[in-house]
Amino acid sequence: MYDILIFLTLMALGFFFGRRAEKKHFKSIRRREAKYRQILAFSERLPPPNTRPVESQLVSGNVVISVDYFKQIVAGLKTLVGGRLTSYESLLERARREAILRMKEQAAAAGAETIFNVKLETASITKGNGQQVGCVEVFAYGTAIIPIA
Amino acid sequence: MPEYENPEVPEGINVSEEHPLKEFILLACGIGAAVAVVLFALTLLAQNAAKAIPFEMEKKLAANAIFSADTENLKSSEFEKYLSTLANKLAKQQGLPEGMTITLHYSNQNIVNAFATLGGHIFVYRGLIDKLPHENALAMVIAHEIAHIRHRDPIIAMGRGATMMLILALFTGGDSAVAQQFLGQIGLVTALNFNREQELAADVVALETLQAYYGHVNGAEVLFEVLGEEEGEVPLAFLSTHPMTQSRIDHVISFRDEHDGRGELTPLPEYQ
Numbered sequence: 001m002y003d004i005l006i007f008l009t010l011m012a013l014g015f016f017f018g019r020r021a022e023k024k025h026f027k028s029i030r031r032r033e034a035k036y037r038q039i040l041a042f043s044e045r046l047p048p049p050n051t052r053p054v055e056s057q058l059v060s061g062n063v064v065i066s067v068d069y070f071k072q073i074v075a076g077l078k079t080l081v082g083g084r085l086t087s088y089e090s091l092l093e094r095a096r097r098e099a100i101l102r103m104k105e106q107a108a109a110a111g112a113e114t115i116f117n118v119k120l121e122t123a124s125i126t127k128g129n130g131q132q133v134g135c136v137e138v139f140a141y142g143t144a145i146i147p148i149a
Numbered sequence: 150m151p152e153y154e155n156p157e158v159p160e161g162i163n164v165s166e167e168h169p170l171k172e173f174i175l176l177a178c179g180i181g182a183a184v185a186v187v188l189f190a191l192t193l194l195a196q197n198a199a200k201a202i203p204f205e206m207e208k209k210l211a212a213n214a215i216f217s218a219d220t221e222n223l224k225s226s227e228f229e230k231y232l233s234t235l236a237n238k239l240a241k242q243q244g245l246p247e248g249m250t251i252t253l254h255y256s257n258q259n260i261v262n263a264f265a266t267l268g269g270h271i272f273v274y275r276g277l278i279d280k281l282p283h284e285n286a287l288a289m290v291i292a293h294e295i296a297h298i299r300h301r302d303p304i305i306a307m308g309r310g311a312t313m314m315l316i317l318a319l320f321t322g323g324d325s326a327v328a329q330q331f332l333g334q335i336g337l338v339t340a341l342n343f344n345r346e347q348e349l350a351a352d353v354v355a356l357e358t359l360q361a362y363y364g365h366v367n368g369a370e371v372l373f374e375v376l377g378e379e380e381g382e383v384p385l386a387f388l389s390t391h392p393m394t395q396s397r398i399d400h401v402i403s404f405r406d407e408h409d410g411r412g413e414l415t416p417l418p419e420y421q
Contacts, residue, residue, distance in 0.1 A: 015170070030160075037155050074169065077176040086165035086172065093163040114153075 010069045018068030022090065029097050036104040040114045047116055047145055055148060057110050060141035061102025064125065065095045067134045092136060096120060099140035112144035188316055192309045199308030200301050204249050204269070207304050211268025229255045231418055232273065232291075235284070239292045242361045243354065245299055253291070261379045265294035267303045280375045284415040285368030289355055292362075293372075296354035302347045352397060356404045365412030370401040 047054070067075075071087040078085055099120065107115050121139040165172075236253040245251070253271045260274040271294045281287050297303065359366045377394030405411065 019169070026164075033158065037157075040153050040155050042153075070169070070173070074173045074176065077173070077180055080180055081176070084165070086167070087169060089163040089165070097158075 011073060014069030014071065014073075018070055021068075022094065025094050025098070029094065029101065032101050032105075033097070036101065036108060039104045039107055039112065041100065041104065041118045041142065042114065042116050043118055045117045047114070051145070053148055055146040057112070057144045057146060058141065059103050059106040059110065059112070059115060059144040060139065061099045061104070061106065062137070062139045063095050063098040063102065064135055064137045065091060065098075067091060067136075072134065092122075092138070095122075095136055095138035096140075099138040103140045103142060107142075107144040110144055110146055112146045114145045115142040116145060118142035184316075188313060191316060192312050195308040195312040196305045199305045202304055204246075204301075207301075208250075208268040211266065211270060228418065229253075235288065236271065236291050236295065239288060239358055239362060240295050242358045243292070243295055243299055245295075249298070251295055251298060261375070263290045263294060265297040265303060267307065269298050271295070271298070277375075278417070280379075281417070282371060283368050284417050285359070285363065285366075286371040286375070287417065288359055288362065289369040289372045292355035292358040293351050296351035296358070297347065299354065300347065300350060302351070305347075349400075352400060356401065360404075360408055363412060363415070366401060366405050366408065367411050368414050369405075370398045373397045373401070 067088070071091065074087045075085045078087075100118070103115065103118070119141055121141075123137045123139075124134060125137055126134040232255050233253050236251050240251045249269060251269050251271060253273065255273055255275070257275050259276040259279075261276045261280060263271070263273040263277050265271045271291065273290065273294075277290065278287060281290075356366050356369060359369055373394050377398075
């Protein structure tokens with residue numbers, strides 16, 4: 001009986017706070033993406049050959065986002081039947097965009113206009129530990145190109 | 150580099166339009182129903198299979214596993230002999246099948262409880278007898294536990310419990326802790342519900358036994374009044390192992406009225 005109550009409380013907490021955090025995060029991501037749109041990010045390894053002499057610098061952005069209890073339960077049930085894990089998809093999208101944004105913020109602070117060789121790494125911090133609520137890390141890095149004044 | 154620009158990212162590629170609660174409810178209902186059906190079918194099978202286990206084998210099981218726990222508190226006294234005699238008389242009234250024997254154990258502990266377990270063993274605690282005002286209520290306890298044994302309820306419960314654990318372990322595979330927790334809840338409720346049916350069946354047989362033994366069932370309801378006071382009311386009948394106390398008392402009273410079952414109450418002998 002108490003187990004059910006604890007379970008439902010955790011679910012409700014996860015649902016309300018997780019949803020609120022996600023909405024807020026997406027709003028902030030959209031706002032900051034608009035702000036840093038002039039900084040161009042390329043997966044291309046090198047800048048075009050006709051580029052004027054520039055300085056370059058490694059820039060990176062790193063984010064860790066935790067799954068909430070509700071998302072984890074829904075995903076856990078979904079793994080029994082298969083299909084899109086929609087509750088994790090939005091989580092990873094947030095992490096990717098946030099990591100790129102943090103990288104761009106660093107580039108902007110260094111006075112760069114473009115970033116080349118942008119790469120993303122992802123890692124699950126709680127890998128293999130089924131008892132824990134999982135979290136995911138996304139790391140974005142690249143070479144910021146800073147024009148010489 | 151004016152010829153390049155970062156396009157605005159289209160929203161909603163990875164964010165599903167569907168409300169997450171809707172997905173959860175669909176999943177929970179679907180998987181819950183599937184598990185319930187499988188559990189129900191397999192436990193039904195296990196129960197019927199458990200009934201086919203010979204009583205002799207159940208006795209051996211009990212001798213190995215269960216019956217070793219409470220021996221130090223058992224008393225060999227006049228009172229225990231009286232209890233055994235009463236149990237044997239009630240067992241005779243119920244007409245137990247060939248080879249089925251009842252072993253009654255009296256435990257001098259202040260616990261308000263009595264239970265039947267594998268191998269025809271019945272445990273009665275002094276704490277319960279202390280609260281019973283006459284022999285008729287005590288006979289109701291013993292007849293109820295004998296009925297459980299006659300119905301093979303202990304071995305059925307064991308078969309059901311083992312099957313349920315096996316299925317849940319299969320479903321959850323051991324590494325998905327959350328799903329395991331969720332599925333565990335369903336299993337629990339189903340198990341309790343089954344026990345209630347067995348309790349009700351045992352009540353019916355116990356009343357019939359008392360009617361045959363005393364010629365009336367007067368005083369049987371006292372048992373449930375005592376148990377009800379002890380537990381306090383359980384909020385939901387669906388979630389309780391034993392049926393709601395009031396409905397059991399009502400059942401005794403309606404049985405008494407049907408059988409014109411009023412008569413003299415038999416006192417309990419002296420004991421310590």
